[in-house]
Amino acid sequence: MGYDISDKAVTSASDGATSPTPTADAAQNDAYLAKLSKWWTDDEETTVRRKLDLRIVTTSFLLYFSALLDRSNIGNAKTAGMEKSLRMSDAQFQWLLTIFYIAYIVFQFQVLMYKLVPPRIWMTFCVAVWGISGICQAATTNWEGMMVARFFLGVSEAGFGTGWAMYLSFFYPRTEIGLRFGVFVSAGAVSAAVAGSIAYGLARAHTDVASWRLLFLVEGVPTLLMAPAAYFALPNSIQTASFLSEREKAIAEARLFRPPPPEADPTAIPGQSATSRLTRAKQRINWSEAASAFTDPMSYITAALFFIINVGYSSVPVYVPTLVSEMGFGSIRAQGLSAPPYVLAFIISLSLCWLTDRYQIRGPICTLLLVVGAIGYIMLATLRSTAARYVGIWLIVNGLFPFIPILYMWLMDNQASESKKGLGLVIFATIGQCGPLLGTHLFPAKEAPYYVKGTAVSAGLLLFGVLVSAGLSWRFWSINRSRDRRVALAEGDIGRRESKADEEKGVDSAGLSETDRRKIDVLLRGEDSPYFRYTI
Numbered sequence: 001m002g003y004d005i006s007d008k009a010v011t012s013a014s015d016g017a018t019s020p021t022p023t024a025d026a027a028q029n030d031a032y033l034a035k036l037s038k039w040w041t042d043d044e045e046t047t048v049r050r051k052l053d054l055r056i057v058t059t060s061f062l063l064y065f066s067a068l069l070d071r072s073n074i075g076n077a078k079t080a081g082m083e084k085s086l087r088m089s090d091a092q093f094q095w096l097l098t099i100f101y102i103a104y105i106v107f108q109f110q111v112l113m114y115k116l117v118p119p120r121i122w123m124t125f126c127v128a129v130w131g132i133s134g135i136c137q138a139a140t141t142n143w144e145g146m147m148v149a150r151f152f153l154g155v156s157e158a159g160f161g162t163g164w165a166m167y168l169s170f171f172y173p174r175t176e177i178g179l180r181f182g183v184f185v186s187a188g189a190v191s192a193a194v195a196g197s198i199a200y201g202l203a204r205a206h207t208d209v210a211s212w213r214l215l216f217l218v219e220g221v222p223t224l225l226m227a228p229a230a231y232f233a234l235p236n237s238i239q240t241a242s243f244l245s246e247r248e249k250a251i252a253e254a255r256l257f258r259p260p261p262p263e264a265d266p267t268a269i270p271g272q273s274a275t276s277r278l279t280r281a282k283q284r285i286n287w288s289e290a291a292s293a294f295t296d297p298m299s300y301i302t303a304a305l306f307f308i309i310n311v312g313y314s315s316v317p318v319y320v321p322t323l324v325s326e327m328g329f330g331s332i333r334a335q336g337l338s339a340p341p342y343v344l345a346f347i348i349s350l351s352l353c354w355l356t357d358r359y360q361i362r363g364p365i366c367t368l369l370l371v372v373g374a375i376g377y378i379m380l381a382t383l384r385s386t387a388a389r390y391v392g393i394w395l396i397v398n399g400l401f402p403f404i405p406i407l408y409m410w411l412m413d414n415q416a417s418e419s420k421k422g423l424g425l426v427i428f429a430t431i432g433q434c435g436p437l438l439g440t441h442l443f444p445a446k447e448a449p450y451y452v453k454g455t456a457v458s459a460g461l462l463l464f465g466v467l468v469s470a471g472l473s474w475r476f477w478s479i480n481r482s483r484d485r486r487v488a489l490a491e492g493d494i495g496r497r498e499s500k501a502d503e504e505k506g507v508d509s510a511g512l513s514e515t516d517r518r519k520i521d522v523l524l525r526g527e528d529s530p531y532f533r534y535t536i
Contacts, residue, residue: 040251048248048255052171053180055243059233060164060184063127066223067157068191069134071100073219074150076199077137080212090445092143097440099147101433103154108430110159112422114167122159124231129156131227134220138213162429165408166421170237173255175357178409182353185405186346189397193342195219286419289526293415293424301472302411305366306432308465309407311439312373312458313400341397349402353409360535362410363473366403370465373399377459381452399462413535414476416526476534487530 074082074096083093113122133153140146164184168177198218202211209217235241238252293299352369356362376395383389415424442454518531526532 040247040254044248044251045255048244048251049176051243051248052241052252055233055235055241056168056171057180057183059230060180061187063123063226063230064161064164064184065187065191065194066127066219066226067130067161068188069195069219069223071153071157073195073199073215076195077212077215080199080202080215081210082212085210085212086140086143086146088143094441094444096143096146096150098437100150100154101436101440103151104158105430105433105437107155107158108162108426108433111163111166111426111429113159114163115419115422118236119167119170120231120234120236123234124227126156126160127223127230128227130160131220131223134223135217138216138220158429162425163422165412166425169412169421171235171252171256174409174413175360177412178357178362178405179350179353181408182349182402182405185408186349186353186401188404189342189345189349189401193339193346195339197339286417289417290419290423292417293420293427296415296420296424298411298414299424299427300431301468302407303428303431305407305465305468306428307435308461308468309370309373309400309403310432310435311442311461312377312396313404313435313439341394342401344394345398345401348398349405352402353405356406356409360413362406362413363469363476363536366406366410367466367469367473369399369403369406370462370469371399373403374459374462374466375399377455377462380450381455381459384450410535414527416522416532420526473536476536480533480536483530483533490530 078093082088083090088096130153133149133156136149137146137153140149165177165181168180168184172180199211199215202214202218207214235243238244238249241249241252244252352365356365373396376392376397376399379392379395380389383392411424411428412421415421439458442457443451447453518529522529522532527534
C-alpha cells in the first residue's frame, strides 16, 4: 500500500485532500511510512510539547489577554464617566459597540493571511495596530474620534483572533489543540476580571486625568509591548522553530502524521533531510479544498451556534458592570463585583477543554453550557432579587465563556483539510460575529434596570442553541455508527486484498500497523475516508 510522495502529494496531504495514488516507488514509500509509527520516546515528545507550549501557548494567552482588555474596557469606561465626559447619548454609545463588530465581521477574510504571510509577521502587525488604536481611545475628545479608534481596533483584532485556531493546527495534533485554544480564549475571562479590578482601583484614584482615560491608557500600553514579544517568540512553522533541534522538529512533524518533504530519503528518519520546501507547500492554500467549506453544513451550523452564543457573550463584559451597579451597589463596587465570576470561568474553561481533548466529546458539553447560560438569562429576566440576579450573572459568565473554545475546536476537529479549516473559520466567524450586532443593542438605557427584552431574547436564543447543538451531536454519532458498521463488514475482505497485493509486490509491511494505515487514509482523503470519525 504505497502513496505518491511528490510535491503535489505533499500539498494534498497537508490539506487533507484526495485519494492515495499508487506509484512504482511503493516499497520505499511504505518503508518511510512505517517509520511514522512512533520512533521517538515519550520523554522526547514531552520535551517537544513543553517547548512549543512555552513559546506558543504562553504568548497566545498574553496576546489575547491584551486584546480583550482593549475590546471590553469600553463597558468599564462607561461606568467610569466616559459618556458624560464626551457628552454621548445612549444611542451613540451603542454605535461604539456596533462599529467594532462591523469592522470585525467585514475583515474576517484576514484569517487566510495565516496561510499567505509568515504568521509571526502578520500577528506582530495586528498587535501593533490594535495597541495604537487602544491607546488612541484615551486621547479622544469626541464621539467621532472614539468611533475611528474602535473601528481600527476591530479591523486589527479580526486579523488575529479567529485565525489562531488554524495557527495551532500547524504545530499540534487535534487531540491537543482544544486545551491550548482553551488557554487562549480563557484569557478573555482573566482580562475581564482584571479589567474590573483595574477599573475599581482607578475609580478610587485621585489624579488630574479622568479615570476613564487613564483606564484606556493603562490597559493599552501593555499591548504595544507585546508586539515585539510576538515577533521574537512565535515561530512561522515547525521547520523554522529555532528553539527546536533537528530531531525535535522531526518529532513535531511526525506527531502531526505528515508525509515527508519531496527531497527526503523515504527510508530515513522523518525530517533529517527536510527543507523549507515542505513548509512552503503547507503554507499554500489548496483552493479546491478551501471551496468545499462552502458546501459543508458544519460551517453553517457551527456559525449559527456562534451567532447565538455571541448575542449573549458580546453583551456580558460590556453590560455586567452596568447590571451590577443598577442592582444597587454603586459604580465603584460594581467594577469590583463584576470581576469574580470570570475567575471561575477561567478555571472551568481550562478544565472542560482538557476533558473534551482527552475524550474527544465536545457537542454534549456545548449543549450543557448553553443550558447553564440560558438559566442565567431566565433568572435575570424573571427575578428581581439582587442576590438571585447576581447568581444569574455567574451562570451566564460560566456558561458562555467556556463554550467558545470548545465550539471552535468542534469545527476544527470535523474539517480535516488545513485550507478547508481556513475558509471554514472565515464562514464561521463572519456569520457568528453578527451576533454582537444584535446583542449590543438589546440593552438600551431606557429599559434599565431589568432589561427584560435583552435577557429574554438571549435566553430564547440559547435554548434554541441547545436543540441545534444536541441535533448536531446526534447527527455525527449516527454517521460514525454507520461507518463503523460498513468498515466492520468490509474489514476481512480488505485485509485479504491488501495482504495479497503486498505479497505480489514483495513488500513486508509488518512495520506499519493497521491503525497507521487508517491514519494515512484519513490524511489523504479527509472526511471522505471511511476511517474518518466525526468528533461528537
